[in-house]
Structure formats: C-alpha cells, structure tokens
Amino acid sequence: QVQLVESGGGLVQAGGTLRLSCAASTFTLRDYAIGWFRQAPGKEREGVSCISSSDGSSLQRDSVQGRFTTSRDNAKNTVYLQMNSLKPEDTAVYYCAANLLRSRCTWPPVQHEYDYWGQGTQVTVSS
Numbered sequence: 450q451v452q453l454v455e456s457g458g459g460l461v462q463a464g465g466t467l468r469l470s471c472a473a474s475t476f477t478l479r480d481y482a483i484g485w486f487r488q489a490p491g492k493e494r495e496g497v498s499c500i501s502s503s504d505g506s507s508l509q510r511d512s513v514q515g516r517f518t519t520s521r522d523n524a525k526n527t528v529y530l531q532m533n534s535l536k537p538e539d540t541a542v543y544y545c546a547a548n549l550l551r552s553r554c555t556w557p558p559v560q561h562e563y564d565y566w567g568q569g570t571q572v573t574v575s576s
C-alpha cells in the first residue's frame with residue numbers, strides 16, 4: 450500500500466522558518482512529480498509547489514516565491530518544503546501528494562491527477 454507521511458509542521462511566529470518532510474514507503478518518490486498543497490480553514494485546497502522527477506526543477510505559487518523552496522533527497526526517498534519568512538496567511542494543513550501520471554510538474558497543479566496523498570501536517574503562523 451502506497452503511503453506518504455508528512456512531518457515538520459508546528460507553531461511558529463511570523464518571520465519564522467519550518468521545514469516539512471514528505472516520506473514514502475513502498476514506492477520511490479524520485480520517479481514522480483511530487484506536489485505540496487495546503488488547505489486553510491474555510492478555504493479550498495490549493496497548490497503550493499511541485500518538484501519534477503526528471504530534473505528536480507520546481508514550480509510554486511506566486512505568494513510563496515522567494516520564501517519557499519522544494520527539494521528532494523533521493524537517498525532518503527524524501528521531499529522537503531523549506532518555508533522561510535512565514536506569514537500568518539500561510540497557516541494551513543499542508544499535504545504532499547504524488548502524481549503517478551507525470552514526471553514533470555505543470556502549474557497550476559491539477560489535483561485530481563495526484564493519486565496518493567499524505568495525511569497532512571498543521572502549520573500555524575502567529576502574528
């Protein structure tokens with residue numbers, strides 16, 4: 450059974466930093482495009498970033514450009530979302546997901562193309 454597990458969320462003050470991890474069991478993350486999504490209370494889930502398997506390039510939403518970085522460690526079978534200069538509006542549950550159809554990201558991400566999802570990790574940014 451494919452399983453993605455996110456970790457690294459927490460409570461941080463505005464301007465702070467968190468690094469989220471997405472680890473996989475039973476399949477190899479490097480073979481697929483991996484997306485990060487978030488859902489704030491009362492809002493729809495939205496794409497945050499995506500990292501391609503082919504060359505490790507990433508795409509992200511405008512509001513996190515220059516603050517968030519997506520990377521992968523193939524040896525650890527883990528994808529990371531480094532979040533710097535966090536803002537209260539970044540508060541949400543963050544999910545990683547694997548797109549088994551694509552090795553290269555598209556933007557905006559088409560959520561129904563992502564086959565496997567983690568359980569989510571809460572990120573709370575206080576002002």
